[in-house]
Amino acid sequence: MPTKIGIRQLVEFVLRKGDLNEVKNSQNTALEGAKIHRQLQSSRSEAYQSEVYLKTTVTMNGADYLISGRADGVQTTDDGILIEEIKTSDQAFDDLTDNTRDLYWGQVQVYGYLILQDHPELTEVTLQLTYFQVLTKKITKTQRVLSRAELDAFFKALVTEYEYWLTLRADLRQQRNASIKTLPFPFPSYRTGQRELAAAVYKTIHFQKRLFVEAPTGTGKTISTLFPAIKAMGEDEIERLFYLTAKQSTRHVAEEAVDLMSHDGLKLKSITLTAKDQIRFPEEQDLPPEENPFMVGYYDRLKPGLKDILTHENQLTRPVIEKYARAHTLDPFEFSLDISLFCDVIICDYNYLFDPLVYLQRFFSEEDHDNFFLVDEVHNLVSRSRDMFSAEISDAKIAYLLKLAKPDKSQPSDDLQRELKKVRRSFGRISQALIDDDVTEQLSIEPPEKLSRTLRNFNDFISDWLQKQQPSALLDAVRDYFFDCLTFVKISDLYDGSYQTRTVLDGHHVTVKELCLDPSDFLDRSLKLGAGAVLFSATLSPMTYYQRVLGGEANSLAYQLPSPFPPKHQAILVTQYVQTTYHERPHSEAAIVASLKALVTAKTGNYLIFFPSYGYLTQIKAAFELANPEIQTTTQVNAMTGSERQAFLDQFQANPKQTLVGFCVLGGIFSEGIDLRGDRLIGVAIVSVGLPGINPETNLIRDYYDHDNGQGFAYAYQLPGMNNVLQAAGRLIRSSHDTGIILLLDQRFASRRYTNLFPPHWQYFQSIYSVPQLQATITNFWQQTEGLTHED
The missing domain is CATH 3.90.320 (Lambda Exonuclease; Chain A)
Structure with a gap:
């Protein structure tokens, strides 16, 4: 070929x-x-x-x-x-x-x-x-x-x-294929389910299909998908592999898997793409291209830079790219994109394939069956894709822009003011219509065509205006608003029956939102740009739901693996005496605090407690600390920096001498993607079934799927909430030597509506009817597992 x-x-x-x-x-x-x-x-x-x-x-x-x-x-x-x-x-x-x-x-x-x-x-x-x-x-x-x-x-x-x-690419390909031919699986043996998963991935590539995989924590999903995909590459089934992720942590796991195989002789070019604002050099910030030394003459230096890095490096991670970019005075972001054309494995964020505004045009302007997609932690793509295909615009910034744009003697032209006032008038007509109808919110299945037309004309003017401006506060502010308008107009081109327009009047300002309720068709189109895809996660139950919302219902395969770990290592306890619905929360506070105390005092160790909101977390944490001042606690706060996140996790040390209880939020940064192995974590409690807060936009999703398949509440609220629960519970058992307790504090968990969603390794859950029974059950579990050792 x-x-x-x-x-x-x-x-x-x-x-x-x-x-x-x-x-x-x-x-x-x-x-x-x-x-x-x-x-x-x-x-x-x-x-x-x-x-x-x-x-x-x-x-x-x-x-x-x-x-x-x-x-x-x-x-x-x-x-x-x-x-x-x-x-x-x-x-x-x-x-x-x-x-x-x-x-x-x-x-x-x-x-x-x-x-x-x-x-x-x-x-x-x-x-x-x-x-x-x-x-x-x-x-x-x-x-x-x-x-x-x-x-x-x-x-x-x-x-x-x-x-x-051409010769370089051929030599690299020949070297790659020769190394793949003799490449062994990088572990002495396969875990339970790994060989089956690897075989399913290989067959999916060979037959150019789309496969959805639920592989529980501990399966080793990354190596079990990358290894067979690279084997298929060595047999010329595909030429390029995209490993798409939602989080930086999972990108690092993919890098580590490639590195592991390189120690067994694998020789291929892999690259990790980093967002532009993260990888650009500090001295490039706020410099226009014509003054940026890393951009001026870029293409005259590009080929020597490419030759250098491709000759000397195989794994092109961010530090490696930055090293060679600086050596050859090349913008590191653009350099990474140019290098990617010569790479076999491209590790990157979802948006490089799916986002209609930032997708990689050099790869995805048309179908190419030499490409194949591995989509990791794909449950995250449900909400991410709705955001990618939605947009909103408000008139809140216009008054400030008009003030900045007020003509003076040095700038006698009022063209910008005139164009801004046209936009303001368009918003004014929308606002007046809401006032006349005596409402603060309006929904419509029709696109906001008049507003889009006004913004398109405004964008036409600004595109020309920006090229004539010198750096200033006005330029920065107008550019920011221009980008907002540009996004809104681009999304309006995609508007179809899966959208609704929501207009909200808040005080003196009006916001218009183009809401994509069902992005499945858009995702399907993106996935069709390659030969096929494997979409996988530890939590994809029920599979039919994920196939429907992620664009794979009619043309995809499904595969669910069992947990590789013995069920006896984990106790699943459901408290039938706790109700966490909003109206019952004040009455169940004491029972929750007593249950958490029973969990964390039965054995010295580290525990995580998850709540559906910061408000509920604060309520229960205050009550718990008041009742148990001797127990050490730590708390997730909103908008933590990277160093703050790491400091939080570093508190959960192995072989702890005293108990530590961490209070966290479901669906947050600590409910997935963290790996506290061994006795760094021995218990997880989840308070409530994790339903998202009721809000108008989620209700629109509910109504859309009610009309589509009669499962609106499940699709909008129950299933996303249950996924957060399963992800948080998945923090507990991370290796074959881990043991621990998952405590589900909500009697709804024992109803058939929820037990039908339990993964197979949860089928031995126990219903608990009182705090004394909970204490006895926990004590009995630790006695039975006393002979099982933890291992990092």
Whole structure:
């Protein structure tokens, strides 16, 4: 199978030179660009053919390379052949840099070369660049007639320049595949379920399917998915693997898994992509591109930097990328993206695939079955994806912007004020409509078209205005609001039957929200950009729910693994005497405090107690400390920094001499992704079934799924809450030597509605009807497990 190289990728890599000019924020989304392409293409003659796939195979260094792409249009007449390349952007054609025009023409010249290969009778071809300026809708057409000799020379020079990189990629691929062929599983033996999971992943890749996997804590999900995927890569089933995560901690776990395999001889290029605002050098902050030394002349230094890092490094983590970026004076974020084109495993956040505003266009502008996706902790994608495809805008900032934009003698123009007032008037009409109806909130299935049109015009003006400004407080404030407006307009292009518009009047300000209630179709489209995907988590029950909300209901497989740990190591205790509904909370406080005391005083050790809200946490914690002043406690607080989080976890030491009780929030930073092995944690209590707080937007989700499948309450409230419970409980048993108690403080847990959601290793739960019975049961558990040792 020849290595595939996209024509655009080839042209941009070879011909791009000079400064790194970051793409100006544009409201010309991929969706809008495609729409413009279709409009222009449909206006052409009958002799015009759209989206013509062109390819050629080039042999270099004993290997074949398939160079391919799609020409926007080819028109064949008796007079010859015309090839059209359509480009859309906010900038005026005359404002494009020379290098940008060279890249556009380079692409269409390659198409011209390929067309002539298929038509030996022709000696020349007409090339047309059609440029559509989105802001003005102005179309600029330019043509060139090039001979076969000219195009042959251009293509030969292009490929010759790229030969080093083609050869490098081939050598890296050959080295990679040879190392994978003999790569052993990096542990002496498989845990329970690991071999089965690895086999399922391999088959999913081979048959290009989508697989949802629930693999309980301790299965070793990361290595059990990465190892078979890399094995499949070594057999040319796929060329590139994306490991997508929600949290930095899980990205580190993936890095460690690749590192572990590298010690057994694996030689492949892996890279971890870090968000732009986190990886950029401090001295780059607040510098415009034309003054940033890491961007000025970037492309003139890029290839030596790539050669250096690819020659000397395999695992390209953030510190490694920063080291080489500084050595070659390259912006580290853009450098990481350019390196990724040569990498086999790309570890990154969900948004690089799924987010419609920031996805990686270099990989995901079209389908590529050389790519495969591993999506870790995929339960997090439910809420994340709703946020990605939703947007809101308010008029709250406009008064401040108008004040800053007030004309003075040095700035006599009031154009900005005029445009801001247009936006304010649009919000004013929305606000007045709510006042006339005597309501503070309104819901609609219709998109906010009038507001979107106003904001689109405002964005048109600001796009031009920003290019003429010097640094100032006004510039910063307008840019921030422009980004908000831009996001709102881009999301409005996606608005369909899965959306609702919520308008809220709060005092003197109005907020309009485009709420995506069901992003499953969008997620499905993203996943179809690769050959297939494995989506996995420790908690994906019920599987049908996750398949429905994550875009896999009709075309996916499901697989649930048993827990690898003995059930006797863990006691699941459900208190039938505790009610935690809002109205019962004052009456159940004493019973909860007594139950927590029974849990934490039966054995010296470390415990975590989880609550559905900070308010409830504060209430019970105060009562607990008042009743038990001798017991040491620690508490999660809102918006903890990284160092504060680590300090919190560092308190949970092995072999503790006194009991420590940590009070935390369900669904928070300590309810998943932390690993307190052995006796660093011996008990978890969960107060309530974790239902999200009732609010209008979650009610919209409930109503949507009530209409869709009659399970609105479950989809909006019960199942997300239960997932938080299962994640928090999963902090307890982390290895085959761990033992401990999970205490569920809410009688609803014993109802069939919830026991049906218990994972298989929870089927031995015990119902507890009083505090004395709880004390006796806990004591008995510790006596029975006394012979079992903990091991870090």
